[in-house]
Amino acid sequence: MFFQVTARDPKSLARCGLLQTCHGGVLTPAFMPVGTQGSVKALEARELHALGYTLLLANAYHLLLRPGHRTIATLGGLHRFMGWDGVILTDSGGFQVFSLAGLRKIHEEGVEFASHLDGTRFHLTPQLSAEIQRDLGSDLVMPLDDCPPYPADRKRIEEAVRRTTAWARLGLATPMRAGQHRLGIVQGGVHRDLRARSAGEITALGFEGYALGGIGVGEPPELAGESVRAAVPYLPPAAPRYVMGIGVPGQMLELIAEGIDLFDCVLPTRNARNGTLFTSQGKIQIKRHEFREDPRPLDPGCPCVACRNYSRAYLRHLYMSGEILASRLNTLHNLTYFASVMRRAREAIASGTLDRLRSLGEFSPCPRETSRMEAD
Numbered sequence: 001m002f003f004q005v006t007a008r009d010p011k012s013l014a015r016c017g018l019l020q021t022c023h024g025g026v027l028t029p030a031f032m033p034v035g036t037q038g039s040v041k042a043l044e045a046r047e048l049h050a051l052g053y054t055l056l057l058a059n060a061y062h063l064l065l066r067p068g069h070r071t072i073a074t075l076g077g078l079h080r081f082m083g084w085d086g087v088i089l090t091d092s093g094g095f096q097v098f099s100l101a102g103l104r105k106i107h108e109e110g111v112e113f114a115s116h117l118d119g120t121r122f123h124l125t126p127q128l129s130a131e132i133q134r135d136l137g138s139d140l141v142m143p144l145d146d147c148p149p150y151p152a153d154r155k156r157i158e159e160a161v162r163r164t165t166a167w168a169r170l171g172l173a174t175p176m177r178a179g180q181h182r183l184g185i186v187q188g189g190v191h192r193d194l195r196a197r198s199a200g201e202i203t204a205l206g207f208e209g210y211a212l213g214g215i216g217v218g219e220p221p222e223l224a225g226e227s228v229r230a231a232v233p234y235l236p237p238a239a240p241r242y243v244m245g246i247g248v249p250g251q252m253l254e255l256i257a258e259g260i261d262l263f264d265c266v267l268p269t270r271n272a273r274n275g276t277l278f279t280s281q282g283k284i285q286i287k288r289h290e291f292r293e294d295p296r297p298l299d300p301g302c303p304c305v306a307c308r309n310y311s312r313a314y315l316r317h318l319y320m321s322g323e324i325l326a327s328r329l330n331t332l333h334n335l336t337y338f339a340s341v342m343r344r345a346r347e348a349i350a351s352g353t354l355d356r357l358r359s360l361g362e363f364s365p366c367p368r369e370t371s372r373m374e375a376d
Contacts, residue, residue, distance in 0.1 A: 013259035022179035036375040061093020077137030089140035126167040130174035143171040150218035157189035183209040192230035199234035250363035266376035272330035304336035
């Protein structure tokens with residue numbers, strides 16, 4: 001089976017599951033680090049494995065621009081190209097294309113856009129997006145969708161729902177390789193009826209899993225939660241559910257309680273490079289002067305290499321000096337923390353204590369921080 005539920009929380013819609021692919025299994029709920037261009041910044045694939053990650057995200061749009069999907073196919077596919085033998089989900093690039101505002105034009109057949117690198121013109125269609133991901137050889141394939149930002153008027157959201165369904169049909173007509181699984185994307189903005197309508201249309205097409213798009217695009221966290229609650233009842237209970245672009249730990253736990261299985265975001269890796277570190281006592285800005293002579297580890301209970309071997313003072317020194325090691329250690333720490341949040345969530349679901357985990361101070365209140373960001 002592609003996905004099976006292995007445990008349920010008695011007090012919410014949360015569940016544990018196993019997502020099985022030809023490149024291994026993924027225990028859910030799971031967070032996937034973002035390796036937009038075939039690399040999670042500052043880390044090697046073996047280090048991600050050591051942290052417990054079995055699923056990464058890469059981006060078809062960026063890999064189309066460089067080095068090109070056909071080049072990657074010639075070199076044996078994305079797994080071999082990036083030295084990763086785990087599971088890969090590729091985003092179609094819809095969010096990136098639609099964030100290019102002045103560089104693109106939407107047609108019913110797809111999107112014309114100019115490369116943000118050199119201005120080269122491309123026409124990305126639902127069929128081409130599927131072909132790119134087929135050539136990359138990703139395990140989990142996302143269709144091209146229309147992802148409007150927040151706020152957008154209702155007419156624009158209705159257009160996005162209609163177009164996302166039409167493009168999903170066109171993408172499905174493109175055959176995949178054996179072992180590749182397709183997830184449909186539900187749009188609808190913050191409108192409950194449009195979320196329900198989109199969920200009904202996309203599930204009728206028979207995808208193997210379902211993602212909620214257009215979340216984490218500027219709306220307050222409470223509206224993101226409402227959008228998820230509006231769509232989940234219309235999604236098949238035996239299929240994995242994925243909220244795209246969300247990575248605030250407290251918000252992820254809230255959405256896990258609503259029945260969500262998968263998340264991705266550049267938040268832990270980008271924040272690491274900017275000196276913002278997640279700990280069991282809350283977020284720490286390592287550049288603050290108060291850490292200049294602080295001999296304590298960043299987070300005493302954390303098993304990462306940064307916390308086991310170095311002081312807050314040293315981590316601050318590296319960051320303030322612009323040392324490359326700062327990005328590596330900070331990224332290792334943040335991804336260790338995010339992996340622990342998902343592990344603790346799975347354990348809490350299995351033991352019926354998810355509500356207790358959600359109430360911990362490190363996760364509440366949910367910060368008003370935008371999860372969805374540009375590519376990492």
